[in-house]
Amino acid sequence: MAIEKLPDGRWKADIEPVKGKRFRKTFKTKAEAMRFESTCRAKVVETPEWSPRLKDTRRLQELIDRWATLHAHTLSDGDARRRLLDGMAKDLRNPIAIKMTGKQYAEYRAKQLTQGANPKTLNNRLGYLRSVFNVLHQLEEIDYPNPLARVKPLRLQEKELAYLTDAQVEHLFAVIHERCRTPHVAMVAAICLATGARWGEAQALTPERVGGGLVTFVNTKGKRVRSIPIDPLLEQQIHRHFKLHGTFSNCLNSFDKTLDATKLVLPAGQASHVLRHTFASHFVINGGNILTLQKILGHQSLAMTMRYAHLAPDHLQDAVSFGPQAWKNAFSSEADPR
Template structure:
């Protein structure tokens, strides 16, 4: 017997291509059964030790466990991402991973949007889950294509990057000095304004990384060492601060509270990042080179830095010089009276 239909309508393959090498398997359709039989006969001729690989029946949480073991330790946010992925797998019903489809994920995303989920958050989740499949495929742990490869991220409205005026900077630091109990907030904020550093990067500085007119950031988002020049006065103040108050504490929450008290309007989600945006915006407005800014900020992609390009003094001035309308007065001449 090679292929035979069973009472339940399925098709059973029972084939022995060479003596002592027998394969049995049941399929839903006759075509699948025929393909399996042909594969067995062909493979065994080329490699007598060959045997069909069993189906990968691991569920999504099993793949996330495997991803965590093989890859999460290489990420700065590995543990947090693991928890997020476990939550996502639960929301998807923890399907057999190989059977997950883009359509199923799109349905989950639609329901999440209706429930009020942030589109940016949903795009992050899609990227994280895609990464699980991509990493395991690259490492040979799975042998099937990423089932979410064709799911497009949601298109997001680009947000305007807010930055502080000189008056707002003075207002902010006045609020810090008057209302903040920890001495670290003002110094960390000053470093962010002077170097474009992220709050966490500035907060992790040590005396040894502030010397020779440079501050060196090593715990960066892209895991690259980055050095930014500062003037001698700021360097002396930072070193004196370390001597008087010790290393910086985790004071981001204190800054957030002071920013709220100051009543300075900052878009949701930017908080301490407004200091970084202020540095970048002022740098460009004062004629700084966009490629230099990319290196200072530590952006791996120039596209991230180009968000500030519109602030350059000569940005798109060719629209005025070479546009189709040179004489606007023609639009505003007095119409002749009737």
């Protein structure tokens, strides 16, 4: 029998339009089962290779597993991101992925906020989970739209980018030379200040990557090789350091402790990164081109570099020159300061 009623009240369609090709599916009503039967018989006549697509009932964790298999190996932080996504699936109670809604995720995020989660961290998590659906859709692993496409990231207060004055830089190196026992700290800090490099990029330099008036960073955050011109004196000092002390060791903790000893007041999270901000800030203050700075810092997006634009000597001065001048009519002749 092609359609039969099951003990639980549902209707089962069991159809074999041609020998050896059989379709089975269960429905709530007989009418739905009959429509399915008609569709199958008609489609098989039109297209013998046709087969109805099975409903995707995989849960979120199963999709994360597939994402990890197909894509995580292409990321430098694939394992760490996988662990984070696994935790999110558990916190979201591992829903059927195709039925997941933006509201469901928004409720999860609101709960995380009440528990003290950092808003920026939650924005990162939203991006990571969106990426799971986007990547699997691109690879044709799923055929439905991203359920989180309409969830907006939290609006964040822009953080202050602190930088050191020349006097503060002098104080920093005085404390490094006085208190720090690790010989590499001063040289790595100098490279960061002279090139805008991240601490890890400078710390990974080797003798063969310093020469010809350039330092070449290869283990960059953006995964691109970046060569930056340096002063001849700095080049000499770097090679002299390598001869005396060997290649750099991991000395970030030593720098952080020394920075604490300087009593310099910095925004939270800006320890060694203040050296990079100091380079960028002084570069712009001294009239450097913002597009050149983008290349030096290795920013993939100009928006990241534009955070320093307000430090330029002529930043927004056109507001005075080119804005409407009629505001001057607001003052009577008695108010003339002359």
